Amino acid sequence: MSRTFIPFRRVHMFTKSLTALALLIPVAAFASGMVPAEEVQTAIRDQLSAQGFVVHEIEAEDRGYEVEADKEGLSWEVTLDADFNIIEMEEDDDGSKDSDG
Known part of the structure; x- marks a missing residue:
C-alpha cells in the first residue's frame, strides 16, 4: 500500500486560503451599491415607514445601508x-442639480 504524502506547508497554505475566503464572504455582502436581501429590505422599510418615510431605494454600503426616501x-x-440604526440623515438635493433655473 502506498500512501499519498502531502507536505505540511501545502496543507497550511490551503487552510490559510480557506480562512481568508471565509473572512471575505461577509465583506462582499456589504460591497457598495449592492441590493440587500429581501428580509433586510423589508426590515428597513418597516422601520422607516413607522417613522413617516416612503422608501424608494435601498443599497448595501460599507458596513451598513443607504436608503433614498421621502x-x-x-x-x-x-x-x-x-x-439598522440611523447614523446619518441628509436632505437629498440631487433633483435641484438637474434644473438650471
Whole structure:
C-alpha cells in the first residue's frame, strides 16, 4: 500500500486560503451599491415607514445601508448601520442639480 504524502506547508497554505475566503464572504455582502436581501429590505422599510418615510431605494454600503426616501415632501438620503440604526440623515438635493433655473 502506498500512501499519498502531502507536505505540511501545502496543507497550511490551503487552510490559510480557506480562512481568508471565509473572512471575505461577509465583506462582499456589504460591497457598495449592492441590493440587500429581501428580509433586510423589508426590515428597513418597516422601520422607516413607522417613522413617516416612503422608501424608494435601498443599497448595501460599507458596513451598513443607504436608503433614498421621502418624508413630508422632502427627499432624504438615510444611512443605517448594520443593525439598522440611523447614523446619518441628509436632505437629498440631487433633483435641484438637474434644473438650471
